[in-house]
Amino acid sequence: MPNDARREKPTGPHEAAMLVALRAEHRHIAAVMALLSQQLNAIERGDLVDTHVLYEIMDYMVTWPDRFHHPREDLIYDHVAEIDHGMAGEVRELERDHDRMAREGREVLYVIERWRAGELSGREVVDKGRAYVKRAHEHMNLEEEEVFPLIDSVLTRSDWRDLEAEDSLNPAADPVFGRRVQREFRHLARKVRRSLRHGVEQGAVIEWVGIEALLESWEVMTMAWQGGATITGDHLRSSLREAVYIALDRPLQAPLLCAANNARLTLSWLEELSQLTRDTASDLARVNRERKDRMRLLKRAGAPR
Structure with missing residues (x-):
């Protein structure tokens, strides 16, 4: 107790x-x-x-x-x-x-x-x-x-x-x-x-390999879009927050400092988006390879394609 x-x-x-x-x-x-x-x-x-x-x-x-x-x-x-x-x-x-x-x-x-x-x-x-x-x-x-x-x-x-x-x-x-x-x-x-x-x-329909690959590719693109939106939002918030700090701390130099800071954040944003793009391309290629592998298995098993 x-x-x-x-x-x-x-x-x-x-x-x-x-x-x-x-x-x-x-x-x-x-x-x-x-x-x-x-x-x-x-x-x-x-x-x-x-x-x-x-x-x-x-x-x-x-x-x-x-x-x-x-x-x-x-x-x-x-x-x-x-x-x-x-x-x-x-x-x-x-x-x-x-x-x-x-x-x-x-x-x-x-x-x-x-x-x-x-x-x-x-x-x-x-x-x-x-x-x-x-x-x-x-x-x-x-x-x-x-x-x-x-x-x-x-x-x-x-x-x-x-x-x-x-x-x-x-x-x-x-x-x-x-x-x-x-x-x-x-x-x-x-x-x-x-x-x-x-x-x-499961149990409602027989999986159709082509449709499944399409759905998974859509999932990849959706996650990429969500990731890009999150990255962009995070950078915009950082830019605004840091601009406020700069303006309060060094008001006379704020325009130049903010411009330099925004350039730095933009480069970082582009790097993250570039990595996201490469990952998305890699994931789409992976989905396609899996689709081809499964189609080959179906063919060997004599299943209709």
């Missing part, structure tokens, strides 16, 4: 915003785990596998959930244990589970790297990967069905305000599901979107 009987009542019927955010992150992780399962099934069947996306999946898991999602949960759990000592044991077990998942995630990534180098069999990747997926789902189910409701029943509005004041609990930008997809995870972001789309379409 909480230590202070005079504590205010918990937050009420609506779940705290931090828990809502953590549940949303769980949905993102579940989408990545679904894609990982698809890739593992393809390895087991001997189908074509995008080994780079398989690597990106586990690189994402050890880069973002293990470094930002789980530590934020741990901080909340620690706060709960300080208030309700009866939960201390459960909190320690949850935190140990986070540590185990981080360790196992790095192990799966290592196995994938060795498999890509031809040093391990696909069977080892499948077994290790499926065990990781199983643990991830079991852990998230435990948190969502038991832990989060219990936390929400213990913490008060004041507790949540204290937690919200913690800088370390501010959510970090998700490199796949965030406002701006990080370059090193762009293939994963595209495949996750495609996988989610398949979840709706």
Whole structure:
């Protein structure tokens, strides 16, 4: 039970915003785990596998959930244990589970790297990967069905305000599901979107390879447009903000300094757009190669094209 009987009542019927955010992150992780399962099934069947996306999946898991999602949960759990000592044991077990998942995630990534180098069999990747997926789902189910409701029943509005004041609990930008997809995870972001789309379409229609490639190419272009818009917006805001600082700090020299600063920002903007253009061209070529590979498989299998 909480230590202070005079504590205010918990937050009420609506779940705290931090828990809502953590549940949303769980949905993102579940989408990545679904894609990982698809890739593992393809390895087991001997189908074509995008080994780079398989690597990106586990690189994402050890880069973002293990470094930002789980530590934020741990901080909340620690706060709960300080208030309700009866939960201390459960909190320690949850935190140990986070540590185990981080360790196992790095192990799966290592196995994938060795498999890509031809040093391990696909069977080892499948077994290790499926065990990781199983643990991830079991852990998230435990948190969502038991832990989060219990936390929400213990913490008060004041507790949540204290937690919200913690800088370390501010959510970090998700490199796949965030406002701006990080370059090193762009293939994963595209495949996750495609996988989610398949979840709706599967069982309703037979995949048409040409249409699918067209849709994925459209996805590439859409992400490029969104990325370009974000880059442009960021640079415009930086230009305006820095112009204000210059005008306030050195008003007499402001016109020349602002012009020089704008030239610098413009060059940076053009460099980022140029990189985005190159990445987009590379991604479109990759989609086309995948389409051709799948068409060749269909042809060998005697399927109609």
